[in-house]
Amino acid sequence: MNNFQNTTNKMTNYRWIICAMLFFATTVNYLDRQVLSLTWKDFIAPEFHWTDTHYGYITAVFSIVYAIGNLFAGRFIDWMGTKKGYLWAIAIWSIGACLHALCGWATEISLNLKDTAAMIGASGAIASTIAITSVYYFIAARIVLSIGEAGNFPAAVKVTAEYFPKKDRAFSTSIFNAGSTIGALIAPLCIPTLARYFQKLGVGNGWEMAFVVIGGLGFIWMGLWMFIYKKPHQNPHVNAAELAYIEQDKNNKTGKEESKKTITKKALHSCNASNILKPGLYSSVNL
Numbered sequence: 001m002n003n004f005q006n007t008t009n010k011m012t013n014y015r016w017i018i019c020a021m022l023f024f025a026t027t028v029n030y031l032d033r034q035v036l037s038l039t040w041k042d043f044i045a046p047e048f049h050w051t052d053t054h055y056g057y058i059t060a061v062f063s064i065v066y067a068i069g070n071l072f073a074g075r076f077i078d079w080m081g082t083k084k085g086y087l088w089a090i091a092i093w094s095i096g097a098c099l100h101a102l103c104g105w106a107t108e109i110s111l112n113l114k115d116t117a118a119m120i121g122a123s124g125a126i127a128s129t130i131a132i133t134s135v136y137y138f139i140a141a142r143i144v145l146s147i148g149e150a151g152n153f154p155a156a157v158k159v160t161a162e163y164f165p166k167k168d169r170a171f172s173t174s175i176f177n178a179g180s181t182i183g184a185l186i187a188p189l190c191i192p193t194l195a196r197y198f199q200k201l202g203v204g205n206g207w208e209m210a211f212v213v214i215g216g217l218g219f220i221w222m223g224l225w226m227f228i229y230k231k232p233h234q235n236p237h238v239n240a241a242e243l244a245y246i247e248q249d250k251n252n253k254t255g256k257e258e259s260k261k262t263i264t265k266k267a268l269h270s271c272n273a274s275n276i277l278k279p280g281l282y283s284s285v286n287l
Helices: 014-048 052-080 082-111 116-120 124-149 152-163 166-201 207-228 240-246 253-286
Strands: none
Touching: 014 052, 014 082, 014 116, 014 124, 014 152, 014 166, 014 207, 014 240, 052 082, 052 124, 052 152, 082 116, 082 124, 082 152, 082 207, 152 166, 166 207
């Protein structure tokens, strides 16, 4: 669509709805990764006989895989495209989050245990075997979660570049990136409460449903994203005035090249670098 089409109508602001979706995705991203740290001590450890060492192994694997995933996530998003790439990323991490809830069942089946009470009441060598077996299952779920979560920030940065001119990108990036802080802040308020609520209802030991409920938020986001997101020039909710505003840098070749370098070499890589370090930071805080 040409930038010089009629732009006399009032400009729509659909780009901010897209920014809100990025904020929501980032908030869910950080909620999902906090469920384990906020439930393991009071809910999970008594069931599987974990020590701090067991939890440390799990968080270490998550951080390592997340760091490696960040190195390839941007290329994956470029290859798949913004819409499909983001959907794949959040689908993988939401599935990974929900898989945590099956770790207790998988441990029972693997060790031929009757029920959760049998696990909690175990001692000696059996308790040690339960701990080691469950750690392996949690590590597997954590790997799936980390692979998916690595795609969030590269996808969000790419969407920002598509929907915002250079002069607004820092502001829009700060908005969606605030989701990481909001997610980390509200997690301690809602996750233990969810676990205790379902524990009182007798739904497992409570922690399982905390993973399922928080993980389910990602699937809600996916449903919204499928209908909300289109490229700006293909989006019927973006009028000519807003499209002209979004694409105001297109005719400036130098500006476009500079913007491309900034997004790909500075914003994306620095964003990835900072977020590679965050899982370890949050894990150490919650130990």
